[in-house]
Amino acid sequence: xxxxxxxxxxxxxxxxxxxxxxxxxxxxxxxxxxxxxxxxxxxxxxxxxxxxxxxxxxxxxxxxxxxxxxxxxxxxxxxxxxxxxxxxxxxxxxxxxxxxxxxxxxxxxxxxxxxxxxxxxxxxxxxxxxxxxxxxxxxxxxxxxxxxxxxxxxxxxxxxxxxxxxxxxxxxxxxxxxxxxxxxxxxxxxxxxxxxxxxxxxxxxxxxxxxxxxxxxxxxxxxxxxxxxxxxxxxxxxxxxxxxxxxxxxxxxxxxxxxxxxxxxxxxxxxxxxxxxxxxxxxxxxxxxxxxxxxxxxxxxxxxxxxxxxxxxxxxxxxxxxxxxxxxxxxxxxxxxxxxxxxxxxxxxxxxxxxxxxxxxxxxxxxxxxxxxxxxxx
Amino acid sequence: xxxxxxxxxxxxxxxxxxxxxxxxxxxxxxxxxxxxxxxxxxxxxxxxxxxxxxxxxxxxxxxxxxxxxxxxxxxxxxxxxxxxxxxxxxxxxxxxxxxxxxxxxxxxxxxxxxxxxxxxxxxxxxxxxxxxxxxxxxxxxxxxxxxxxxxxxxxxxxxxxxxxxxxxxxxxxxxxxxxxxxxxxxxxxxxxxxxxxxxxxxxxxxxxxxxxxxxxxxxxxxxxxxxxxxxxxxxxxxxxxxxxxxxxxxxxxxxxxxxxxxxxxxxxxxxxx
Amino acid sequence: xxxxxxxxxxxxxxxxxxxxxxxxxxxxxxxxxxxxxxxxxxxxxxxxxxxxxxxxxxxxxxxxxx
Numbered sequence: 124x125x126x127x128x129x130x131x132x133x134x135x136x137x138x139x140x141x142x143x144x145x146x147x148x149x150x151x152x153x154x155x156x157x158x159x160x161x162x163x164x165x166x167x168x169x170x171x172x173x174x175x176x177x178x179x180x181x182x183x184x185x186x187x188x189x190x191x192x193x194x195x196x197x198x199x200x201x202x203x204x205x206x207x208x209x210x211x212x213x214x215x216x217x218x219x220x221x222x223x224x225x226x227x228x229x230x231x232x233x234x235x236x237x238x239x240x241x242x243x244x245x246x247x248x249x250x251x252x253x254x255x256x257x258x259x260x261x262x263x264x265x266x267x268x269x270x271x272x273x274x275x276x277x278x279x280x281x282x283x284x285x286x287x288x289x290x291x292x293x294x295x296x297x298x299x300x301x302x303x304x305x306x307x308x309x310x311x312x313x314x315x316x317x318x319x320x321x322x323x324x325x326x327x328x329x330x331x332x333x334x335x336x337x338x339x340x341x342x343x344x345x346x347x348x349x350x351x352x353x354x355x356x357x358x359x360x361x362x363x364x365x366x367x368x369x370x371x372x373x374x375x376x377x378x379x380x381x382x383x384x385x386x387x388x389x390x391x392x393x394x395x396x397x398x399x400x401x402x403x404x405x406x407x408x409x410x411x412x413x414x415x416x417x418x419x420x421x422x423x424x425x426x427x428x429x430x431x432x433x434x435x436x437x438x439x440x441x442x443x444x445x446x447x448x449x450x451x452x453x454x455x456x457x458x459x460x461x462x463x464x465x466x467x468x469x470x471x472x473x474x475x476x477x478x479x480x481x482x483x484x485x486x487x488x489x490x491x492x493x494x495x496x497x498x499x500x501x
Numbered sequence: 502x503x504x505x506x507x508x509x510x511x512x513x514x515x516x517x518x519x520x521x522x523x524x525x526x527x528x529x530x531x532x533x534x535x536x537x538x539x540x541x542x543x544x545x546x547x548x549x550x551x552x553x554x555x556x557x558x559x560x561x562x563x564x565x566x567x568x569x570x571x572x573x574x575x576x577x578x579x580x581x582x583x584x585x586x587x588x589x590x591x592x593x594x595x596x597x598x599x600x601x602x603x604x605x606x607x608x609x610x611x612x613x614x615x616x617x618x619x620x621x622x623x624x625x626x627x628x629x630x631x632x633x634x635x636x637x638x639x640x641x642x643x644x645x646x647x648x649x650x651x652x653x654x655x656x657x658x659x660x661x662x663x664x665x666x667x668x669x670x671x672x673x674x675x676x677x678x679x680x681x682x683x684x685x686x687x688x689x690x691x692x693x694x695x696x697x698x699x700x701x702x703x704x705x706x707x708x709x710x711x712x713x714x715x716x717x718x719x720x721x722x723x724x725x726x727x728x729x730x731x732x733x734x735x736x737x738x739x740x741x742x743x744x745x746x747x748x749x750x751x752x753x754x755x756x757x758x759x760x761x762x763x764x765x766x767x768x769x770x771x772x773x774x
Numbered sequence: 775x776x777x778x779x780x781x782x783x784x785x786x787x788x789x790x791x792x793x794x795x796x797x798x799x800x801x802x803x804x805x806x807x808x809x810x811x812x813x814x815x816x817x818x819x820x821x822x823x824x825x826x827x828x829x830x831x832x833x834x835x836x837x838x839x840x
Binding site: 148149151170171173175177179180181183184185187188189190191192193194195196197199213214217344345346347348350351352353354355356363364 | 512515544545546548550560561564565566567568569570571574577578579580581582584585586588589606607609610763766767770771
C-alpha cells in the first residue's frame with residue numbers, strides 16, 4: 124500500500140512546500156502583511172534543499188533578484204501584498220519582455236495604498252492584468268483552498284517555465300492564513316515542467332528565436348557556455364536592442380499570442396451544480412466558498428443556482444463564460460471589490476444574458492446569506 | 502578591422518557604439534575588458550549586469566553573459582544572479598544617476614552584505630541619456646537642464662558612501678589615468694567581496710556644454726590636472742585640496758562574503774547526509 | 775634603423791568619431807584630425823606607447839603588434 128502523507132497546513136505554508144516540490148531554488152522577498160509567512164517559511168526551508176533565500180532591501184529589489192536568479196537558471200519566486208505588488212510591477216514588465224519565468228504571489232489585502240493591511244480584499248484583479256505598463260498578456264491563478272494553493276503553486280511554476288512568463292498567484296488573506304489538512308503527493312505523482320534548454324552549438328544560439336513547433340525560445344542559463352544578452356528594450360531574435368518597428372510589432376504580438384493563443388492549455392475553471400442551473404454565481408477565492416454555500420441554500424429554497432469558479436483569472440476564461448451565459452438566464456458576479464472581474468464577464472457574456480454584480484470593500488468577508496439575499500433580490 | 506582585444510571581448514557586430522564623440526564611456530569599457538584580459542578569466546564565467554543610462558548600454562557590446570536591466574536595479578538583479586550561480590564573476594556597470602539616485606538603496610545594501618560583485622560606476626556628473634539633468638554627483642553650483650540657475654544640492658562622494666556602507670574594496674580613477682583604472686578593476690574583481698570602483702568620465706555633449714567645460718580634450722585635461730593620488734592627497738592641507746579630488750585605492754578591508762556565508766548554512770544541513 | 779609599417783599603428787576609420795583625444799595626448803605628435811577623423815601624419819615618430827589606444831573612446835586606434 125502507498126503511504127499517504129496527510130498534513131495540517133496553513134495556506135502560505137502550502138504555497139512554499141509546493142514551490143519546493145516544483146523546483147524552487149531561489150526566493151527573494153520583503154516583509155509585508157499578510158504574505159510574510161511565505162518569506163519566513165522559505166527562509167527556513169530553502170537552505171535545507173540547497174536553495175537560497177534572501178531578504179532584499181525593498182520590493183523592487185526582490186523581484187529584480189528573482190528575475191536575475193531565474194536568468195542564471197534557478198526557478199524563483201517572490202511573495203508580497205497590495206503596496207508591494209504595486210512596486211513589483213516594474214519587474215513584472217521586465218520579466219514579460221525578457222521572457223523570464225518567475226512566480227509572484229500576491230496575498231491580497233484591502234487597498235488602495237496601505238489600505239487595510241489585515242483585512243481581506245480582492246481588489247488586485249485588474250492590477251494583476253494591467254499593473255505593468257505597455258501591451259502584454261499575463262497568467263494569474265486564484266485558488267480557493269489550502270489544497271488548491273498547493274496544486275496551483277506547482278501549476279504556476281510549470282506555466283512560468285513552459286510559457287517563459289511571470290505567473291501571478293492571487294491569494295486571499297483568509298486562505299493564506301487558513302489551516303486545512305491536505306494530502307501531499309508522493310515523489311513522481313506531480314508533473315514538473317522545466318524550461319527547455321538549447322542543445323545547438325553555442326555560436327548558433329539565438330536566445331529569442333522560436334524553433335518551429337515550439338511556443339517559446341529555448342532558454343540557456345548563464346555560465347552554461349551560451350553567452351547571450353538580455354534587455355528590457357525591444358529586441359530581435361539575437362536579443363540585442365532595436366528600433367525596428369516591424370521587429371517590435373512581431374515581438375509584442377508573439378509575447379501576447381503565446382498566452383492568448385494557448386488558453387485551452389492554460390485556463391482552468393471549476394463548476395458546481397451548473398448542469399441544470401438557471402442562475403450562475405461567478406466567484407473566486409474565498410468568496411467562491413461563500414458562493415458554494417449560497418448555492419446549496421438557494422437550491423434548498425427551490426432556486427436552481429450553480430457556481431462557476433475561474434481558477435485561472437488571466438487569461439480570461441472567455442469561452443467557458445460564453446458557454447455559461449448561453450445556458451443560464453442570469454449571471455451574478457460576487458467579488459470583494461466593486462466589480463473588476465464583473466466588467467470582464469459582462470463584456471464577454473453580457474450579450475447573451477443579464478450580468479449583475481455584488482461587491483464590497485469594507486474588509487469584511489461576503490457571507491453566504493448575503494449572496495442568497497442578493498440573488499433573490501435580482 | 503578591430504584590435505585583438507576588441508575582437509576577443511566585444512560583440513563587434515554591434516559596434517560602433519551609440520556614445521557621442523568624446524564621451525568617456527568607451528574608455529572605461531575598454532579598461533574593464535583589458536582588466537578581464539589581464540586576469541585571464543573565462544568569458545563563460547563572466548556576467549556583466551547594467552542598469553539604464555548611457556553607460557549601461559555597455560553590456561550589449563560585451564561578449565559575456567550580459568543583462569541590461571531596469572533603471573537603478575542592476576545590483577539587485579546581480580545579487581540574484583550571484584546567489585544562484587556563485588561561480589560567476591559578476592560585474593555591474595552603472596552610471597552616477599543609476600547607482601546613486603534611483604539605485605542608491607540597492608548600492609548601500611549590496612555593499613552592506615559584502616556580496617562578491619564588482620561595481621564600476623561611470624560617473625559623468627549628469628543624466629546623459631535624457632539630455633543633461635543634474636544628478637547626485639553634479640557639483641553644487643553647476644548647471645543642468647533641470648538646474649538652470651545652478652545646482653543647490655550637495656553632491657555625493659560615492660567612494661565615501663560605498664566605504665561607509667560596507668564595501669571591502671573602494672577605489673577611484675579617471676579616464677585619463679587609464680592604467681590605474683585597469684589595475685583597480687583587476688583588484689576589484691580579485692577582491693572576494695563587494696568592490697566599488699568610481700571611474701570619473703566625461704560628458705562633453707551635455708554636462709560639458711552646459712557648464713562651459715570645453716571640448717572632450719579640455720574635460721580630460723581637467724581630470725588630469727585635478728586628480729591627486731591618495732598618498733599625495735593625504736599630505737595636502739585643506740586649502741591645497743580645494744578643487745582637487747583623490748584617486749587611487751581608497752579603502753580595503755576583509756569581511757565575510759555573503760554567498761560564502763550562505764553556503765555555510767546550506768552545508769550545515771547537508772553534513773552527514 | 776627600422777622603418778615602421780602601416781601595421782604598427784592601425785586606425786579603424788569607420789569607428790572614429792573624431793573627438794581628438796588621441797591627437798591631444800600623443801606624446802610625439804603622430805596624429806591629426808583630418809576630415810573629421812583621425813589620421814596618422816607621422817608614423818616614423820611613433821614610439822608605440824599605446825596612449826592613443828588606452829584613451830580612444832571608440833576602439834578606433836590601436837597598436838598593430840598586439
